[in-house]
Amino acid sequence: MNDTRRAVLRALSDGPAAGPDLAEQTGVSRAAVWKHVEALREAGxxxxxxxxxxxxxxxxxxGGTAVEYELDAPYEVEYHxxxxxxxxxxxERAAAGADDVVVLADEQTSSKGRLDREWTAPSGGVWASVVVRPDLSPAGVPLVTLAAAVATTRAFREAGVDAGIKWPNDVLARDDGRKLAGILTEMEGEADRVNWVVVGVGANVNxxxxxxxxxxxxxxxxxxxxxxxxxxQRLLETFHDLLGDSDAVLDAWREQALTLGRRVRVETPTGDVVGEAVDIESPGTLVVATDDGERRVHAGDCEHLRPAE
Incomplete structure (x- = not known):
């Protein structure tokens, strides 16, 4: 939504507005105001x-314009x-130079999760990918993923579902551990800086x-x-608020964590790490207390174990 249309919509939300007044406020002609109003009608x-x-x-x-309306975060929304x-x-948008763009769809026809696993994405879910250009090194990008997990979890909780996070970024129902959302992060960068990050969220909503x-x-x-x-809107606003504050991300993740205090098995390229998950450290490292002392796991598939396992 361009700035003029956004200004027209903001003025309309404040109450009835005459065409000449809208033209004066937005600095366009009355004919242009009418075109913007018609475009808003076409958008629903x-x-x-x-x-x-x-x-x-x-x-x-x-829809894109609907999500942008009263969104308290600086994102352009491209809807499909x-x-x-x-x-x-x-x-594609990132490669073309985009920043603070959200690609949002009602349905995905060929979606994938981590490790190219199939991810079901039917109509009624929230399938969104955010393009950001954070001031981070590539090693710091896991913080972006954690922020997305926290933001998604809070959106579920606001919707009335008691959700939590399994390390690092799976959002699960607290009562039975069934999956509510997954997050897939991709990036392009150099040795010392990130060019762009794409954070994809797949959330099972309606x-x-x-x-x-x-x-x-x-x-x-x-x-x-x-x-x-x-x-x-809640997801994007929370994500935006968290992005610039690594300490806030880690504290918020701990508050929503299902993994901390649990016995876990983490599959890593060098073997399984088994023990109690006791903390998370920047930029997303899981600290596991094993029989041989604390181990720090940077990446891997985490399984929650029953106490006897």
């Missing part, structure tokens, strides 16, 4: 006109009814249980349908 906004001028009476449930992969499209693997669940299954617009 209900804009009525009467003797007092234009009046905003309804906001669409979903269906796309192969939001991460693929976000990488999705039928029958459309998900048995190991997954959704907001719809737990509490019924919720506003995906509000879900995405």
């Amino acid at each position: 906004f209900d804009v009525e006109s009467d003797g007092d001028g234009y009046r905003l009476t309804g906001v669409p449930e979903y 009814d269906a796309v192969g992969s939001t991460n693929d499209r976000a990488r 999705v039928d249980a029958a459309d998900l693997p048995e190991t997954a669940t959704s907001v719809r299954e737990r509490v019924g349908d919720v506003s995906r617009r509000a879900f995405v």
Whole structure:
């Protein structure tokens, strides 16, 4: 949404606004105001006109312009009814120089998770990839992933689902450990700096249980349908707030963690690490207390074990 259309929409949200007043406020002609109003209508906004001028009476449930409306974070949202992969499209935008862009889709037709695992992404979920250019070295990028996990978890909790994080970034239901969301981070950079990072979030929001693997669940299954617009806005706002503060990311992750205090097995390239997960350190290192002392794990597949295992 361009700045003029955003200004028109902001003015309409404050109450009825006459065409000449809108033109003066935005610095465009009355004809241009009318074109912006028509574009908003085409995007699903209900804009009525009467003797007092234009009046905003309804906001669409979903879509790029709908998410940008009243979003308290500086993101441009590119929306698709269906796309192969939001991460693929976000990488294209990043390569073209984009920053603070969100690629959002109602459905993904060829999505992938970590290690090229299949990820079901039917209509009704939240499938979003964010392009950012953080002031980090490549070694610090795991903090971006942790921030996304925290932001996603908070969005689920606001939607009424008791969620938590399994190290490093799987969002699970606390009661039975079924998966609510996954996060896939990709980057391009040099030895000492990051050029861009794409953080893809796949969240099972208004999705039928029958459309998900048995190991997954959704907001719809737990509490019924919720506003995906509000879900995405809270996710993006929290993510943006956390990005610039590594200490805040780690503290917030600890608050939402399901892994800390649990006995775990982490598969790493050099073998399994088994013990109690006791802490997380920057930029996302899991500290595991094993029989042979503390081990620090930077990456790997984490499994929560039962006490007897």
